[in-house]
Amino acid sequence: MYIQSGEWVIISRGKVRFKLKDKIIKNLRFRIILVIFCAGLLPCAGAYLGITRAYEAREISVRTAQIQNQCTILCNQLSHSGYLAGTASEMIRAELVQLSNIYNGRVMLIDQNYQVIEDTYDMDLGKTIVSGDVIRCFQGKGTSRYDRENRYIEVTAPILNPVQEEPAGVMLVSISTDIIEDSLAVLDDKADTVLILMGIMVLILACVSGLVMVKPFKRITSSIAAVTEGYDDNYLHENAYTETVLLSDAFNKMLGRMKALDDSRNEFVSNVSHELKTPLTSMKVLSDSLLTQPDAPAELYKEFMGDLSEEIERENKIINDLLSLVKMDKTANTPNVAMENMNELVEKILKRLRPIASMQNIEVVFESFRPVNAEVDEVKISLAITNLVENAIKYNKEGGWVHVSLNADHKYCYIEVADSGMGIPEESVEHIFERFYRVDKSHSREIGGTGLGLAIARGAVVMHRGAIKVYSQLGEGTTFTIRIPLTYVR
Numbered sequence: 001m002y003i004q005s006g007e008w009v010i011i012s013r014g015k016v017r018f019k020l021k022d023k024i025i026k027n028l029r030f031r032i033i034l035v036i037f038c039a040g041l042l043p044c045a046g047a048y049l050g051i052t053r054a055y056e057a058r059e060i061s062v063r064t065a066q067i068q069n070q071c072t073i074l075c076n077q078l079s080h081s082g083y084l085a086g087t088a089s090e091m092i093r094a095e096l097v098q099l100s101n102i103y104n105g106r107v108m109l110i111d112q113n114y115q116v117i118e119d120t121y122d123m124d125l126g127k128t129i130v131s132g133d134v135i136r137c138f139q140g141k142g143t144s145r146y147d148r149e150n151r152y153i154e155v156t157a158p159i160l161n162p163v164q165e166e167p168a169g170v171m172l173v174s175i176s177t178d179i180i181e182d183s184l185a186v187l188d189d190k191a192d193t194v195l196i197l198m199g200i201m202v203l204i205l206a207c208v209s210g211l212v213m214v215k216p217f218k219r220i221t222s223s224i225a226a227v228t229e230g231y232d233d234n235y236l237h238e239n240a241y242t243e244t245v246l247l248s249d250a251f252n253k254m255l256g257r258m259k260a261l262d263d264s265r266n267e268f269v270s271n272v273s274h275e276l277k278t279p280l281t282s283m284k285v286l287s288d289s290l291l292t293q294p295d296a297p298a299e300l301y302k303e304f305m306g307d308l309s310e311e312i313e314r315e316n317k318i319i320n321d322l323l324s325l326v327k328m329d330k331t332a333n334t335p336n337v338a339m340e341n342m343n344e345l346v347e348k349i350l351k352r353l354r355p356i357a358s359m360q361n362i363e364v365v366f367e368s369f370r371p372v373n374a375e376v377d378e379v380k381i382s383l384a385i386t387n388l389v390e391n392a393i394k395y396n397k398e399g400g401w402v403h404v405s406l407n408a409d410h411k412y413c414y415i416e417v418a419d420s421g422m423g424i425p426e427e428s429v430e431h432i433f434e435r436f437y438r439v440d441k442s443h444s445r446e447i448g449g450t451g452l453g454l455a456i457a458r459g460a461v462v463m464h465r466g467a468i469k470v471y472s473q474l475g476e477g478t479t480f481t482i483r484i485p486l487t488y489v490r
Contacts, residue, residue, distance in 0.1 A: 028217065033203075033210040040202035048191045053353060055187060055423060061182045063103075063143045071142075071157035071171050080160050084169045095441055105152075105175030109159070112168060112303055129172070137170045200286055216244045219253065241435055249258075280315070283308055335377040335463055337488045342372040342413055346406055347387050357393045362400050364389070369407040375488040384460035384468075385415060387453035388480050392419035395478075407452045413486055417478040424472040432470065433458045465489040 074095060096107045100120040109118035114134065116124045133143040137156040144155045152174050159169040216238045223236055235255065236248035248402050289304065350366050357364045392402040398418040407414045424432060433454050457480075461468045466484035 003230055011123040014237060029210040029214045033206040033211055036206035036209050037199075037203055042206065044195055044198045044202070052184060052188060052191060056180065056184055059183070060146050060153065060177065063115050063175070063177070063180065064155065067103065067105075067153065067155045067173055067175060068142070068144065068157065071155055075159045075171055076217070078109070078169070078171070079162050084109070093118075099173070099354065103173075103175040103176070105173060108172045110170040110172060112138070117169075133318070134170050134172065137274065138167045140167055151181055153177055155285070161287075176308040216241065217475070220244065220247055224251065239298070284441050293418065335380060335488075337375050337377055339373055340376050340378055340381075341373050342376075342406060342408075342415075343368050345378065345382065346385065346404060346415070349382055349389065350404060353386070353393065356390075357402065360393065360400075361398055362393055362396050362397065362402060364402045365404065367403065367405040369405070372406055372408040372413050372486075374408075374413045374484065374486045376459075376484065380460040380463060381484070384415070384482065387457045388417040388482075391453055392417055392480075395419070396421040406485065409487060412483050415484075416479060417475050417482075418477065420477045423474040423476055424478055425474055429470060429472060431457050433468075 074092070077092055077095070078084065079091060081087060083089055083092055083434050096109075096118065096138070097120055099105075100107045105356075107118070107120045107213075108116050108124065108129070110129055111117050114128050114130050116127050116129055119125050133145065133154065133156045136143055140158055142157045144153065144156070146153050155173045155175075157171045157173075158164065158167040159171060161168040220236060220238055234253045238244040238248045287308070293300070346366060350364055354364050389402060389404065396402065396419050402420075403416075403418045405414075405416045407416075458468050461482055461484060462486045465488070466482060468483075469481045470478065473479040
């Protein structure tokens with residue numbers, strides 16, 4: 001039990017460390033600091049390596065040139081003195097030793113038989129030396145080579161025969177580069193110090209830059225966090241960067257939208273409360289009136305009960321419309337779509353509504369231009385068309401007409417509902433799809449309007465990825481046009 005608990009603690013700590021590490025890596029400030037630090041330090045490191053390598057190359061080149069010049073001078077003296085032929089010369093010997101001492105190196109003379117006839121170290125006299133550099137030198141090509149690992153420079157120079165002007169021997173000089181390497185080490189130490197100081201300065205600059213650059217984002221984050229506690233009236237105005245401007249604009253739009261939605265929600269709740277309260281108030285007044293009149297005649301009871309029934313029916317209609325809106329919102333992302341014959345669907349709707357229209361002496365005409373099949377949710381689209389036609393009947397004049405047309409192209413289905421009714425004022429057109437909005441509240445109450453029909457219709461059309469438009473002229477009638485895709489866009 002204890003072991004299992006201990007194992008759990010270890011795992012938990014590992015998870016905490018992983019989350020902490022992941023949080024640091026994803027932190028914008030950390031990434032800015034890292035980028036600036038690398039961008040500032042890498043050129044410094046490159047310059048450091050370039051300077052040290054350039055210094056080394058230059059010193060090696062200068063030292064090699066000096067040795068080659070000395071070798072050329074000595075080779076000319078050896079050619080004319082006959083030193084290789086056995087003529088002794090203490091002066092030349094001394095110059096060879098001097099060259100060796102000055103440059104802390106070793107000088108050897110090699111004859112045509114590849115035998116060492118002079119060695120300032122007196123180590124390889126009489127020995128045979130065969131190497132690629134010596135062979136190339138006997139071919140008349142002097143060589144130079146730098147061995148960084150073993151820290152020496154090797155130079156070969158041909159000793160020409162004065163008569164035939166062909167190589168009669170080779171001078172092989174090997175000098176140490178310890179002095180150059182020591183100077184390079186001192187330079188490296190100083191460069192390391194400078195690099196460390198530059199690194200500290202770049203790090204400080206990166207940290208300061210990271211803090212400054214992230215500040216606008218912190219302010220934006222604080223403003224967004226404040227939204228969780230309540231809407232702030234102060235909009236963001238972060239103009240530090242193009243990105244913060246775009247982010248501020250997007251946030252301000254979102255905040256405005258949220259405020260509008262909040263206002264709409266409050267208004268919706270207020271309207272629902274009002275619409276549900278009104279019939280209840282009427283029913284209470286009617287019932288109280290009956291209770292205060294125990295000896296009221298039967299005709300009065302019948303009249304009051306009829307009024308109560310109307311109010312109950314009105315209450316029921318409001319509740320049903322609200323339920324339709326709720327169901328529309330819940331199923332907006334998952335409509336029950338199937339291929340439907342739109343001609344038959346519209347005919348079925350109009351057949352159900354024509355008796356209502358005939359009671360008001362209103363003629364309902366359906367015009368279909370072609371057979372139309374579309375992927376729709378039958379219940380939702382039927383609800384939309386029904387509400388539009390019902391409104392056209394309700395808000396029409398005696399002896400008027402309602403014209404319904406169906407058409408389609410290669411992409412969309414078009415449904416038009418036109419009437420000869422009272423029309424809609426211009427200032428009210430943009431509000432008619434809002435929930436509980438009514439153009440003429442008194443008239444709407446008389447004919448049983450709830451202010452939800454057009455909101456339901458618009459919700460159904462939008463759910464189908466379609467659009468609904470209205471054209472109206474006061475006193476002359478209204479036309480609603482629905483456009484929905486023939487193929488449902490998922």
